[in-house]
Amino acid sequence: MAELRKDYILEKFVVLPPDSYEVKNDTKQCPYCPGNESMTPPSVLSLVVKEGMLQRLSDNEENIIENWDVRVFPNSNPVVTSVNENNYRDKPLYSEPAYGYHYIVVATPNHQENLPELSIDKWSNVLLVLQNYLSHLYTKKSVTYVSIFVNSGILSGSDIEHAHFHLMTFSMIPPIIESEAEASNRYLNENGNCPACNIISTESGGPRQILDTESYIAISPWASVYPYEFWIYPKRHTTSFSKISQKEFTDLALILRSTLGGMDKVLQKPSFNLVFHLSPEKKNSRQIHWHIEVYPQLHNWSGLERGFGVYVNHVSPEKSAQVLGSAARKEFGDVIGIK
Structure with a gap:
């Protein structure tokens, strides 16, 4: 279980992932590319644009959605977790479980297409998915805040080049x-x-x-x-x-x-x-x-x-x-x- 610790005095917080956490960087195959869907958890939302119509689908045990335009799935290496453990500490060393949900939103199936290069239609589809799933996450237990952010490039903190967003929830307001x-x-x-x-x-x-x-x-x-x-x-x-x-x-x-x-x-x-x-x-x-x-x-x-x-x-x-x-x-x- 990830742990959220508070500074001794300041309103400053740090997340300590579990000991099993590791930064994965397999450069041989991109887990976010079409055809590699099995390298990630099943999608909770796959947006498919077909003949100008938007279809909201999701993977299941029998079927992995192909030909998707935007794909949402749980981060396989999350910073926060939805495993509920009653592990709290109070003053002077305050901590609580880093409870939350962490999803990846892949913005395009094209590995070579960076966010600054997306078409207006693709940007609109990504924004729609972000809006829809943000609203969905607020219906979940113990979600006080939903953050949306992008890490693009090696100096940003990203270890995967494929264009994507993070959706991460917190039980507190950042x-x-x-x-x-x-x-x-x-x-x-x-x-x-x-x-x-x-x-x-x-x-x-x-x-x-x-x-x-x-x-x-x-x-x-x-x-x-x-x-x-x-x-x-x-x-x-x-x-x-x-x-x-x-x-x-x-x-x-x-x-x-x-x-x-x-x-x-x-x-x-x-x-x-x-x-x-x-x-x-x-x-x-x-x-x-x-x-x-x-x-x-x-x-x-x-x-x-x-x-x-x-x-x-x-x-x-x-x-x-x-x-x-x-x-x-x-x-x-x-x-x-x-x-």
Whole structure:
């Protein structure tokens, strides 16, 4: 059973996987490629696009779904586990079971197709699957928060090249989301409006805007931690990713394809992490204006960052927006057919 330990003093947590945990990196065969489905647990959801129709299927003992477009299955080497063990420690050494569910969402059957290269239709299908399975996971026992994230490239923490997402649940709200929700709630009480909506108003048309579409805006944040870091916000105030419309899916797919595609070309295929900052679905939780954050991994942190939480970014957000914006606008034009 994985263990979740809390720092002596700080609201900081670490997951200790069981002793049986090992990082698997078999480079001979990709377990996420079509034909290798037996190398993973059975799918809980296989999205098949056939004649323009979406079919939601799943593997069973007699049949493994082939010709899938998006495939969801339990991680064979999960960070958290759904094995229920009553193993708790209290002060001064607090720990609890790292209870949760950990799924892999394979975004495309094509091993050579990276996330920045996905078509709008493929992005829309992946986003739909993420939304559907996120809602499903919130119906499970002891799920307080569902995280969605991507590790792409060797510097991101990934050991498998094939494009995929992680869906991981927690019995607690992750500290960064909790801090963001508390700060947003405090800002709302003091100023009477949503801080994210204020960010959108401040950055729209300014030197840190990268790209905007009908429903979304991409910006280089004012105090970005990583070189070429960018965030994507819905323009309308919304706290629920689960309730965005099909039109908003298509528009989100467009801005993701354009910004990631531009980043991929101008930074020469960097490793990156992509995370969804979403509100907890529990109604009694503090809510945040959901958004997506992308962190290119271009260099290692020093002792200043690691030891003191003070970050040095050698690329200003304004320069980042200039470089990424030019590349993203070109990608946007290519995607929609405007040269």
